[in-house]
Amino acid sequence: MVPGAVWHYDHAVEYGERLVNTHSCIISQFDRIIDLSPDEIGLLEALERDPRSHEEGKVLWEHGAPVREFHTLTRGWACSMCLLPGGERQVLEVFLPGQIMGLRELGFPRTQSALVALTEVEVCPFPRQYLVTLFQQSARLAELLFLLQTREQSMLTERIISVGRRPAAERLAHFVLEIKSRLGTTSLSFEFPLRQDLVGDALGLSSVHVSRTLSQLREDGLMCVSAGRVEILDMDGLIEFCGFNRAYLEPLINWPGGDLPPDRQGMTM
Amino acid sequence: MVPGAVWHYDHAVEYGERLVNTHSCIISQFDRIIDLSPDEIGLLEALERDPRSHEEGKVLWEHGAPVREFHTLTRGWACSMCLLPGGERQVLEVFLPGQIMGLRELGFPRTQSALVALTEVEVCPFPRQYLVTLFQQSARLAELLFLLQTREQSMLTERIISVGRRPAAERLAHFVLEIKSRLGTTSLSFEFPLRQDLVGDALGLSSVHVSRTLSQLREDGLMCVSAGRVEILDMDGLIEFCGFNRAYLEPLINWPGGDLPPDRQGMTM
DNA sequence: CGCCATCTTGAGGTCTATCAATTTCAGTGG
């Protein structure tokens, strides 16, 4: 980490259950992957220069809208979703603070999915063209964005595995463990503001079956999801139960810092 | 297109049913998205300098192997897949000629999935480090790679929609139409060298159910999949039936060529 | 001709969806 950049990080405050940096949510995410120069930090700061609040349910863009801007998420939860002709929904991505939302849309003239706030959120819009600027001004940031997208992609492939091949209970367990891992919390109890119908739409299940299956997981002493919170009752049991391996959430640290790290792909949390 | 680059394209030959460029498979793909300079073409040519043939079934890398190199696919079909503890498989991506395989792995020290040849293939390996070089030497190529990844990502999200919310018949129809669109063939009959168990593993179905459902689609006069070929019997009917919209396969043309194109997101093929 | 992989077909069972009724609970106003 660059010494001159330290001041960016020293105002972190306990915010709910997550350590949120008052200056830059994005940078603290990125900086875990590569060491950022002051110039690079300057470029990234432009990504969250314009904070705006929206209430739960706000549609930041519709499916099929022209792709004009992206948003960084600095507070709250959001998701991308599609509506099918028959009225079914499919949730594609769940966004947590520190993420840039909508990078996937960059390659298209019109959005491939809707973007919706799941809680009250704070987002910072920035124009599409700024990303092009960023690519031109810093090859390392281009790499960084690319790496972040590989992580997004791995979350999508892991979802395909869940929906394609895991039974409902394992799907739910895996989903919750992914969220926990992404939140970076070590606590066995954390906020989880997703309603059951939304979880169902993320995992290809009906809300009724989500309810039943969560009851089952509770009776089995694995986890308890209710009232906007998750309580992990048996961490090891859960990991074992759904075969969770957090490797797919861990892009390279200090890239491209040379050698491959030793095999860290354990089942540990 | 740059005049000096024309010679790269004038040796295209009819190869089976697809137009394959004898000089560079990759470049002809990329060049549809942005105009490439001679320098950029030179950089890209390094990606297919070292062609090698492999037989059907060859494992190019195992799940969990160190990420040391990527492969461009210049002939044949391949796929990425995961094996689950219970022995189930999930096919994640199907690769066709002209694609760089494994970019998704760049962000990780070890591969997140296996890479397997589905037919006899010709692939060109190149070292991981070369991508970093490429990012440093050309911001436009970095952008281009990023755009290609947004397309990969959209194929993954579309698969999530299929597996999560579409019944088996629509899943199969959508999958076949995606392949047809990606092959770029206008013919209603084309090669399709995927066995039914593999299709099932891509779509979260059992091979038995794939067989039954394909029979159904044949009886309904929509399409006929057999003996390594697809015959589309009723193109409009198929598109209507599964709600196929090829927009997610069409990244920006001549990016960043300025204005957004008019709404091309029709249901046309 | 026989062998093997692949595909097909049948029967029965499991998982999940759907529909509908009930409960819970936070918010609201009397």
Next chain:
DNA sequence: CCACTGAAATTGATAGACCTCAAGATGGCG
């Protein structure tokens, strides 16, 4: 403080989609 309200969650009953197991058909290939 308590009834009223509406969204969300739970529960029960039934139906349907898909899976598994197993037997038979098909077709390429030595």
